[in-house]
Amino acid sequence: MPGTDALDDASADHERFEAELVAQDQDAARVAVADIDDGRAHTLVNVLVDDDVVTPIPDERVLVHEPSDEAFDSILQLAVFHRGWTAARDTNARGR
Numbered sequence: 512m513p514g515t516d517a518l519d520d521a522s523a524d525h526e527r528f529e530a531e532l533v534a535q536d537q538d539a540a541r542v543a544v545a546d547i548d549d550g551r552a553h554t555l556v557n558v559l560v561d562d563d564v565v566t567p568i569p570d571e572r573v574l575v576h577e578p579s580d581e582a583f584d585s586i587l588q589l590a591v592f593h594r595g596w597t598a599a600r601d602t603n604a605r606g607r
Contacts, residue, residue, distance in 0.1 A: 547587070552590035556586050556590055564593075578596070
């Protein structure tokens with residue numbers, strides 16, 4: 512055998528396939544934070560206010576996320592932020 516035929520060499524295909532599987536695994540491991548609607552956002556923020564995680568500042572029309580000290584003027588933005596913040600904390604707690 513003088514050499515490998517370029518058409519028979521599947522190593523590049525295998526590497527692409529493996530890279531695609533790794534990307535899919537990473538996507539599956541990520542927490543979806545953008546899939547929250549207004550109703551869910553309001554429910555989540557109400558729970559966070561009840562649990563003293565979020566403090567409303569009526570004079571300034573903002574909501575303060577106490578653990579991060581971030582202020583938001585949008586309930587939806589706060590809900591998405593909190594879900595991402597919680598996911599990041601959970602990931603760090605697992606040692607990733």
